[in-house]
Amino acid sequence: MAAHPDHKDITLWRERIHEWYPDLFKQTYFLPSVHMNRTQYEVVQLKSGENVLQTSTPGKPSRLSSSDTRDDECQQKVLKCLHRLKEEHPQVMFVLSQFEFVNYLNYSCFAEAALQLPRPIDLKAQNDHRGEFDVLIIHRHYGIIVVEIKAIGDQMSDLLQEEQRQKIETRVLKSIKQIQKEERVLKYLLTGLLKQPRVLKTLMLPNATKAQLLDMLNNKPATRRDLCKCLGIPQDGDPVPLCLTLEDIADPEHPDDVTGPNRWWQKRVIDSGPDPSMTDALYLDVVSRFGGPATTVKVFCSSEPHLAVVHQSDIRTPGDGVEEMGNRFTPVNIVLHPEQVDTLNNDKLTEVYVTGPPGTGKSLILQLKAIEWIREGQPVHVVSTWKESLAASYFLVKQMENPENTHLIQLHHLELDDRNDADNILETLGKAADDHDGKLFVIMDEAFAYSQDVLNDFFIKLRHRVPKLNLWAASMFFRERPKDMDEIRLTVPLRTPPLITQEVEKNSKMKKDPIVYQYTEPKSPLPAEGVQPRVLFHTGEGHDEDECVYDCIQCGKNIAGELQQLNVGGADRASTSPRALQYRDVFLLTYYGNLHDTQTDDSGNVTEEASGLIRGLREAGIPVTILVEEDHTMLKEVATMEGPNDVFAAQSTEVQGLERKIVVFAQADGLNSENEDRGRLQAMSRCTAQLIWVKPPLPPPDKISH
Known part of the structure; x- marks a missing residue:
């Protein structure tokens, strides 16, 4: 035999x-390299005519039994236990x-x-x-x-x-x-x-x-x-x-x-x-x-159109798992929770401020509302209120437009804190309303202004100028809501796996004197628990611990090693497997302090080397592009994923509202710092699958405050 x-x-x-x-x-x-839960969705039609998938409603008949859900939970616990075991003792x-x-x-x-x-x-x-x-x-x-x-x-x-x-x-x-x-x-x-x-x-x-x-x-x-x-x-x-x-x-x-x-x-x-x-x-x-x-x-996966529990094969390697995880949390088929469907189908909501922690579907709600307006033949104005909302605005426009409707979508970029910019956009939007029977349809993602009450004042003036105003805005910062706008609070994770939200919610902005609402537990299973985050320390052989993480070539090489383990940039493994991860699926993010590229003089002579982290990645064969501030063409390419197939490095605030399957967060300074705190909220939250966290060396135990 x-x-x-x-x-x-x-x-x-x-x-x-x-x-x-x-x-x-x-x-x-x-x-398989990741465990996928048995999930069930039902197809529902929004008021716009758009078909979306809705998570199951508790109490309604389901193909999934309570024992299915319980078995998945137990399987997750056991696998998590084995992951912890091998991390502690390889x-x-x-x-x-x-x-x-x-x-x-x-x-x-x-x-x-x-x-x-x-x-x-x-x-x-x-x-x-x-x-x-x-x-x-x-x-x-x-x-x-x-x-x-x-x-x-x-x-x-x-x-x-x-x-x-x-x-x-x-x-x-x-x-x-x-x-x-x-x-x-x-x-x-x-x-x-x-x-x-x-x-x-x-x-x-x-x-x-x-x-x-x-x-x-x-x-x-x-x-x-x-x-x-x-x-x-x-x-x-x-x-x-x-x-x-x-x-x-x-x-x-x-x-x-x-x-x-x-x-x-x-x-x-x-x-x-x-x-x-x-x-x-x-x-x-x-x-x-x-x-x-x-x-x-x-x-396990749920397939359209029947949405029965079926199997999908060939999730074998760690890279396969990360690719599949990213696809489950940023699916081609749009998935919503029941309360989000109710919000979109509510005709009485015209001036709405959608708020909640990262990854809860705020941008998705704006996108679907804008599509509804466009299908009704209404022109939609996407307004970016500050430089750090422009990336999200580019992304929204990309998701909304097609060859037949581009004439109905207009993007406006301004700095709302600039009085001239604010007055000019009020005039522009007012004229647009005058040309359209007094109606105006506005989307504002990552809505924010540095100065207190500026956003509120802008809303009051716009409403006064345009009585038939339809304005839907979104931001994770709930205190920015203009006073008379209806608040829609989204707190159930939708676009981020639990293992990532567990890291994000450790930041102080959700706890002490909160400015962001805390997450709440989902009522139905999410597609998966997630992929265990990887932590790399800026310490050991090859590291100069006197230098910042940003300036460490060895840290760059170590990040490259993690990406190569996931076959990022490699060939597709098989026709039945997920496609290979691309370099453009990766963000390298910092919270403050810029990574910089090689500088040359007019003769082409190098006057300053690139940051060590960038050099280490490139020496290991990883193509990296650093996002250049004020380069709107490059930012649009990053937002729409239409640029070069490179890892993009940026400050986390520059890519606010965007997501990637792999996020590398390079932390500049030590334990429990503002850098770590903000990094959790604004860098780690960009991740839909694999988080790689590069940390400074831990201080001696007697120096750690508890």
Whole structure:
């Protein structure tokens, strides 16, 4: 049955594994590289006639059961736990999640080689060909770890003790049966290898505590014996430390604490000792079968027009995951929450100020309202009130226009704090209203003025000049709202993954004397939790710690290494995979202090080198363009993504309202600084998938104030 180890297809599988996972023998990889939640949308039509996707409304019938949502939540918790574990103690392992037996060696183009190897489909007689591994860990040093996850429910504390025991016992017994089945399947799939890796088994109960599990086992001796046998320990042994439970996985007060996962990992894995059979060659062979091109990789997604839960294949590499994550949070299909749909369909709203923290869909609401007006044949005036709203305005115009409607869209750029600019735009807009039966339709994104009450005064004057005014404005700063405008508050994340919003909301502008509203929890699942942010420190070999991060060549090279790991700028991997990330998908942002480019004199002689960060990136082969202040042509190219395929570097305020799949935030100064605080709000919030945070060296522990 076993294929010859030099079979041409199997050799190709190994080559692909080395190509997709270049540090296979140095670090941890997850497959799929991101976990996607099961989500459900319904198609609704706005008043404008535009079809959009709406997140599910609580209480309405749904294709998704509560157990689906609970399983996704548990899967996220477990994967987050493993991510934290490998960050604290780097591991060489390959982690597969929600891996269905049927997807193993099932790509038709590799059928010749696959038919020579054991496959789950061969086990139909025993009915073992159906099922999945919740989590399957292939570890370079400790063999294979089978992880069975069983969600119990979120209301355990409300149950009587005997009810708790019954619920936990039911899940444990189901887990034992599933683990036994998984062990049989694994044993069969691994036949024919020169050596058999060891298989360790464990149970994860994300909703039960160790005390609850122990109480059940003490009162159900037969179940205890069955669990001990399943986990491969003596019948008088203690299985509880070998199981991952609630307190190991999630501590809301200390989310970064890895004590629980470490304790479990030590008991279940490390104390078992290294697996002597697991050599480099065997590790590569096992990974190439389970994660190579002959095996299908699937993630959940919702597809239009039927919007049923389906699968999408080939989210394999870290770059695939970032590309897919960015697409889910900035989709081609527009996704709205029910309250946003209600806002857009409300005819009574004519003068509206949309506010809320970054990533909640403010610009999207303005875009859809403008499209509604355009479809009614109304001219739309997009007004940029200060230099830092121009990028968002360019982006809005790009999203609104098509060859048939460009004559209906006009962009005005001014500095509202400049009295002459303000008077001129009032005159211009007033004449436009006079030419259109007294009606005026205005959009103002990132609306702001430096001087107090300037925006309010402008609104009052414009309303006085144009009684039939329709004006929709947006800003994250709620105190800027003109007094008589209706406030629409958006606080549920829509365009930003939770792992990013968790970083953004740590800024003080949402807490102490807030000027930005805090986020609120979504009522229905978001597409995913997100990609773990990467943190790089300006310290160690090659770094001059006396220099600022901006001036460090090594920091630039380290950023380049992260981008190369994600295959940014590389070739598309396969027709079934997401496209490769482009350099233009990346922002390099600072909060204050400019990165500068090489300066030359009239003779072309270099008078000043580019910032070290820029030089380091370029030396590593990453094309970088620094946004030049007041270069509106370049800014428009950045906003519309029509310029060169380069990483764009800028101060975060210059690209306010724009988003990128990858954001590199270079922090100039130390812990808990204004730079970090503003960077969270105005740089990190631009990210829809992968955040890379470059930090100065941490001060000594005795210098850190808590």
